[in-house]
Amino acid sequence: MSPEPVAYAVRVVEDPADREACFAVRKEVFVVEQGVPEDLEYDAYDAVAVHVLAVRDDGVPLGAGRLLFGEAAAGKTGGAPGVGSLGRLAVVRAARGLGVGVALVRAVEGAARARGLTAVDLGAQTHATGFYERLGYVAYGAEFLDAGIPHRAMRRSL
Template sequence: METCKTRTIVRAVLKKQEASPDLLANRTGSSHDYSRRQLMQTAPNIVHGDWKTYQHEAERVRAMVFIAEQKVPRELEFDEDDKTAEHFISFDARHMVTGCARLLDNGRIGRVAVLRPFRGRGIGEAVMKTVLERAKARGMKDVHLAAQVQAMPFYERLGFEPFGDEFDEAGIPHRMMRLVF
């Protein structure tokens, strides 16, 4: 029952509509407690589409994570692959952009990022699982990515295995990783 109620609330919030007070009320009768606590624990809403549709959202996340935080030059961060990639964008229950990723036609996953305030909440994992489901649906036999070395344990938990030697990309140590379906 709680799951169904939460989904209905999230749909209402994403549509920027008011949820009815009785829907928001939790067991103690406090709508404020329910909406703040439950909405923040709701799984992210993840959408996917082309660059034209999600350019603004992807650029915002990537500029904050890669350019501002990690000092990746803008000319390296945004490339021609963006125009042909399938982009994945995550939103929280308040419809705030929280993360992103992209999938190229050759099975390469890239530009996986979650905004700092939203890290540690399972958003990156949810985005990656959506990317992997989409890759399978598109008939890909495997996917690969250039993982920042510090992020390798995250990808290993998703089933990726490292291959090749460590290399530098934009001043950050990376290693190739692959997942065979």
């Protein structure tokens, strides 16, 4: 059975309240639900990332993600020129199956295009590789652990 449709919007974060809403979503999904230690979930890249936020029409946060680019992305993309890094994509349990994750990925890709990037890399939890494959991402390299969770590197040309 599909969840009831919910009206929501996705936007690039431009104020501290939206940024805190992104962090709250990440805490709910990664720290509480998946057991990722908080000191691993939040990092110095948060200060320079482009954050995206999905919110219901009544303002309740549904999901978040971030884009790293330039020097901040170099460690994640192997220094490949023109490649950004999508990360910290999280959708709260109640909003899964509503298309929020797809909308967040597309918003990150739009932010990447706006910055002149030609591809986006990500580290997908292995259970989510099919989701990203449906969005045009291709896995490469060996499986690796991030916060004790199996991941695969993936990339999509824009």
